[in-house]
């Protein structure tokens with residue numbers, strides 16, 4: 296659209312009156328906003344009108360495509376094999392990228408992964424990887440491509456030239472109460488993922504108190520929208536809907552999650568983490584063309600752990616990105632640097648639920664996440680859960696251990712954290728974390 300025929304007021308008016316924007320109108324808006332010729336106040340009005348009046352499928356496709364092409368779209372076709380990535384909507388104790396990427400890469404599927412930082416009470420893969428001393432999550436695109444070709448695995452942060460429109464729009468959505476709108480979320484996530492140069496994608500869409508879309512029905516809608524939209528861009532996509540009402544595993548915080556990931560890669564991970572990790576890994580292995588069935592993909596993933604191949608691949612990743620092998624080979628050596636405080640049970644009974652949102656917020660308060668954008672995270676800050684749903688405790692038993700470089704936040708966190716532990720003698724069997732699987736327009740209970 297030439298700029299003389301582009302009128303932002305007409306677009307806002309059209310959306311206010313529940314009209315559908317054309318491809319040219321969406322391109323005009325996104326290119327104008329990214330270039331700075333459309334001001335924040337008009338962009339905000341359009342965002343809110345869209346949020347209130349909805350967007351149809353075509354608008355969503357145009358928005359995603361335009362945001363994707365606002366920056367560089369990587370071409371990895373010179374690297375042999377089908378490239379597969381996973382995207383998770385994030386949760387408390389969700390360290391699965393760190394475990395499953397080496398598993399899948401060690402099964403011969405190249406994994407190019409561009410990840411994000413912690414958001415609210417949920418942690419981020421980049422912050423976790425950066426808690427490994429020396430590990431760099433920034434590299435230029437040539438090095439990204441070379442590392443993927445060399446070891447079949449690369450894990451970095453978003454670069455300035457990948458989907459710059461999303462970076463600017465996300466910041467505006469954040470301050471205009473327009474984040475929780477499925478078409479915006481889907482365009483935002485996929486504009487970044489599709490730019491990575493992948494052939495296929497596995498989605499882990501979470502619901503429950505520890506996720507950002509806690510309502511199950513809305514999470515289900517998001518999974519469908521993301522998967523259908525990615526397929527419209529020619530990427531074979533599978534989505535798992537998973538329960539994030541309670542923290543995954545026992546370690547929450549950046550270094551604690553690396554420690555737990557190392558245990559998982561060495562075959563000693565907690566069941567709940569391994570259940571979801573292996574399910575996602577199996578999907579990626581199938582999409583990567585290494586085996587035709589999920590059962591066989593699962594077997595390959597398990598064997599990669601048992602044989603040590605996945606652990607070797609993780610060490611290769613850490614070495615390639617400048618991380619300390621000594622730190623990951625001896626993960627408890629940092630223990631002397633930390634302050635700790637045990638949280639003891641003040642009542643006896645059976646634990647029925649550990650509220651993931653409260654635990655996530657407490658981990659942030661200890662320094663594991665950011666209250667403000669510019670905050671610096673404490674790599675070792677976090678929480679080790681000593682109990683999970685189903686465990687019986689007596690008064691005085693440890694429920695959790697807080698850890699951080701400074702003990703200053705301990706007093707306030709220790710007062711608030713007890714409310715995360717719920718008790719109920721009649722708790723039923725703990726259900727599987729994997730609720731449903733969505734592929735090619737169909738939901739199936741796995």
Ligand code: URA
Nearest residue numbers: 474479480481483484
């Ligand atoms: N994560 C993203 O990348 N974008 C959103 O809009 C929400 C979560």
